[in-house]
Amino acid sequence: MxxxxxxxxxxxxxxxxxxxxxxxxxxxxxxxxxxxxxxxxxxxxxxxxxxxxxxxxxxxxxxxxxxxxxxxxxxxxxxxxxxxxxxxxxxxxxxxxxxxxxxxxxxxxxxxxxxxxxxxxxxxxxxxxxxxxxxxxxxxxxxxxxxxxxxxxxxxxxxxxxxxxxxxxxxxxxxxxxxxxxxxxxxxxxxxxxxxxxxxxxxxxxxxxxxxxxxxxxxxHNAPAPAPAPARARPTSAELALLRREISEAAGRPMIVARHADEDTARFVARADLAEVATRGPATPDHVIRTKRVPLVGRDVAGYADRYREYFERHHRRRGTELKPLDPAPRIVLDPDLGMLTVGGSAKDTDVARDIYRHTMDVITAGERLGGYRPASEEHIFDLEYWDLEQAKLRRAGAPQAFAGEVALVTGAASGIGRACARALAAAGASVVGWDLDAGVTRTLPGAGYLGQVVDVTDRAAVESALRAAVERFGGLDMVVASAGVFKAGAPISALDADAWRTSMAVNVDSVAVLFRETHPLLALAPRGGRVVVIASRNVPAPGPGAAAYSASKAAVTQLSRVAALEWAADGIRVNVVHPDAVFDTGLWTEEVLAKRAADYGMTVEEYKRRNLLRTEVSSTTVAQAVTRLCSDDFAATTGAQIPVDGGSERVV
Ligand SMILES: [Zn+2]
CATH class of the missing domain: 3.40.225.10 (Class II aldolase/adducin N-terminal domain)
Incomplete structure (x- = not known):
């Protein structure tokens, strides 16, 4: 060194x-x-x-x-x-x-x-x-x-x-x-x-x-040059999401599950003696907090949870004090077809478990070459896992965040309402996948709990592959916020531009229909039930002249969402729509456009921004708060709803 x-x-x-x-x-x-x-x-x-x-x-x-x-x-x-x-x-x-x-x-x-x-x-x-x-x-x-x-x-x-x-x-x-x-x-x-x-x-x-x-x-005792790991078929997104659901059920709360299939990992999980060498214990007892004593080898989550409860039963009386059992869900899953999955309450936790277990694989491999890997005893591991100081941390820990362990996909996440939704969902504990055409989407949020992907939502192949990468990163999908949309320059129907009409429909409706089809199997496996919020427009209940393509497309996506609410209720998925109006901190509104529009109405810009019943300014953050609440348990009994976020409109009320 x-x-x-x-x-x-x-x-x-x-x-x-x-x-x-x-x-x-x-x-x-x-x-x-x-x-x-x-x-x-x-x-x-x-x-x-x-x-x-x-x-x-x-x-x-x-x-x-x-x-x-x-x-x-x-x-x-x-x-x-x-x-x-x-x-x-x-x-x-x-x-x-x-x-x-x-x-x-x-x-x-x-x-x-x-x-x-x-x-x-x-x-x-x-x-x-x-x-x-x-x-x-x-x-x-x-x-x-x-x-x-x-x-x-x-x-x-x-x-x-x-x-x-x-x-x-x-x-x-x-x-x-x-x-x-x-x-x-x-x-x-x-x-x-x-x-x-x-x-x-x-x-x-x-x-x-x-x-x-x-x-x-x-x-x-160096190893001979490693043989390439055997090629395996990639698991489907639904397989991963199902496993995440089972792990979350065992944990009693939603968990993030990340998949790792690099060459070293693939070679380790292909070992004929995997189940035997990988279940002797961690490289040092300290790791138990992050990895549990042993990984789940294979996919039998319920069997793993049973064995964990038995382990707790074997040891807890020895300690002479009341111990609070930890959840029996695995933190590391090793499977020849899956590679390694790491599990945690947040994406950061899955990263920590991944780093620790990568080193554990090295220590096991080298130890086996040198005559046999023999880690500390089960008693020692248990004592560290149920150490007073760790138990005290659990007692001190407050209630988890509303969306801890959950995954939200937000389209149009580089700016405006989409970006505000991504930030609000992350602030409530969700891991967030952000999509946008704009490359700035990769910078919407910092940290391990965010995956920004440059995606054209009208490109089906791009949508499928981005969704797959998102499931590999976080394990599944709990929430979808469809915010990507376009507003083509207004024109009367008599001067309708066929291309502009087609683009409005493609982005504002067709892409959402495809997104619904592709995400439904994942949302149906969400541990606490899937939630979808579609950003439509005040134009749906109260259309304006000169915005035919926009109004018609937003009306169509609203109807699509209502049908989804009907079809998916049996899967525990709630689908709701918000109708914002006059949200001026988005890419659609420049200062010049705003000034011109205010002048058209004979108002100052400030007056124009607040020309609603409540005389309030509606911002992207206002919309994001409504979206976040709709995804929360506060609205556990609401689906198929259309909620105005427009300061109040006499044409809607
Ligand atoms: Zn130490």
């Missing part, structure tokens, strides 16, 4: 250098993944009275080593931590409380649960990772002997103990009995590596040195 330390880039002082060294290991996915690992540095500062105080700056929980800065560290009174290490027992809750009480800054993040272990080590700088190479070697049946062989007497070995007070005490015992002047690391079996030094650079270089030695051992 390459040494990336640069004195020119290292920050100022011990804390700056610690943050820099943290980012170096945090930026290396074979060392640290998604919030894993931690680091610290000890320094002497003056407190507000001017008195010198020894401080341990340790990574704050919730901060990621890949991006941490000095503010991500929690400053603790070192003398107090050393006192805590002398008590005979400390529950997790007591430890968390004591750590907070030892802070020098009341606004600092919660210190890492491994803070006492950092405090115990006499060196100024400490780095801790969950490196793949260390996990591979320590997850072997003879892991301890292999570690001894690779590192000689340069490291002390600590048997697996759950993170927290007990681990710190166990490490202190090992340190007292085994450490000597040449000890540069602690190897925690089934867990990871600690290195230390006089400064962060030394701790970092020792880390790399030990990792490099471990990697060299792995390379001695």
């Amino acid at each position: 390459r040494n990336r330390w640069s004195d020119a880039d290292a920050g100022d002082g011990p804390l700056g250098q610690c943050a820099y060294g943290s980012r170096l290991i945090g930026g290396e996915p074979t060392l640290v993944l998604h919030g894993g690992g931690n680091t610290s540095v000890k320094a002497e500062i003056a407190d507000v009275t001017g008195a010198p105080v020894e401080v341990l700056y340790v990574k704050g929980s919730g901060h990621d080593l890949a991006s941490i800065g000095p503010e991500g560290f929690a400053p603790l009174r070192l003398a107090r931590l050393r006192e805590l290490l002398t008590v005979t027992a400390l529950s997790d809750a007591q430890m968390v409380n004591e750590l907070r009480c030892a802070l020098l800054d009341a606004s600092a993040p919660d210190p890492s649960v491994e803070a006492l272990l950092h405090a115990m080590l006499p060196h100024r700088a400490v780095q801790h990772s969950h490196a793949d190479a260390i996990l591979t070697l320590t997850n072997l049946a003879d892991g301890e002997a292999v570690i001894r062989d690779v590192f000689g007497d340069d490291v002390a070995i600590v048997p697996y103990v759950m993170p927290g007070f007990d681990l710190a005490v166990r490490c202190a015992e090992v340190w007292r009995d085994r450490a000597h002047a040449g000890t540069i690391g602690l190897v925690l079996l089934n867990h990871g590596l600690f290195t230390f030094g006089d400064d962060t650079r030394e701790a970092y270089e020792r880390h790399l040195d030990l990792i490099t030695r471990a990697e060299r051992r792995l390379a001695e």
Whole structure:
């Protein structure tokens, strides 16, 4: 592993250098993944009275080593931590409380649960990772002997103990009995590596040195060039959506399901011994929170859920306190035909599970080559999964967002009403698929929960392939908002332009009919029932002269939606229509057009914008709020409705 330390880039002082060294290991996915690992540095500062105080700056929980800065560290009174290490027992809750009480800054993040272990080590700088190479070697049946062989007497070995007070005490015992002047690391079996030094650079270089030695051992048993994975037929969107529905039923809430079929994954799931090697347990117990103890191999979700309940029954009494069972749905699904599916309450969660399990596949593959992958015991995994601190997080968690775990498709999502709908649905927790002709649709929303696709909704092949990609990304579809539309320049019927008429019909009606046909099988599998909202127009109940093509097309799409409401009610799908009017913050309205139109009516622009019964301005956001509410349970008993969002029109009321 390459040494990336640069004195020119290292920050100022011990804390700056610690943050820099943290980012170096945090930026290396074979060392640290998604919030894993931690680091610290000890320094002497003056407190507000001017008195010198020894401080341990340790990574704050919730901060990621890949991006941490000095503010991500929690400053603790070192003398107090050393006192805590002398008590005979400390529950997790007591430890968390004591750590907070030892802070020098009341606004600092919660210190890492491994803070006492950092405090115990006499060196100024400490780095801790969950490196793949260390996990591979320590997850072997003879892991301890292999570690001894690779590192000689340069490291002390600590048997697996759950993170927290007990681990710190166990490490202190090992340190007292085994450490000597040449000890540069602690190897925690089934867990990871600690290195230390006089400064962060030394701790970092020792880390790399030990990792490099471990990697060299792995390379001695290098695999022959991998055979290409066998080609398999892609699963259909309906197959994936059905599996997502079953997983969501087991979880008791809608879940996002992402599919991964890259070459490495395809090769792993094609292993003849897949069901056996993949169900021994995670590479380190910590991963259980993201991946559960074992993946579902195959597609029997109900069988998996039964086995999970049995696992809970086998272990929960041992703990002597009431435990709240977690949902029994898998987080990783491995299937020779599907590849890997990762499952989570959000798209981000599915990404984290994917990253962790990709490394797990590497660790399993290498471990099997070296003589057999033997992870921590089922008891250890259960104890971490049902750790007091994890249970406390569940107790604290508020109600999930209205659309958590659900997927919404919004057409016309690059601007105006479509973009506002995409944002409002995402703000309520939905993962969103946005379509538009405008390439700006890829930037409508940031983050893992958004997939922007450049799609011409009148191109059937493009619609089919975009929909397929969306299902591969999120697992299915719960909501559709049909917002893409065109308004061709007004003309009286006597001067009707046949092409303009045809385009209006193609975009405003035909494309929605195709969208309905293609999305119906997916909406019928939505865990909480499908919901469709069509953006029509006030022109439907109150047409205007000179807008024949627009009014007729919006009337047709309204009628199409009413038929869908009739046909799909038995599938639990609600279909509603909104009729907006005078929404001026869309691409259709430029300032010039607005000024001209106001002048035509003898009004100021402000008066013109509010020429409705309520004298209110209707914006894209106003429409998006109505659409979002229609998709929510507030309207669970409403289908086939047409809701004006127009400030009130005397021609409609
Ligand atoms: Zn750790």
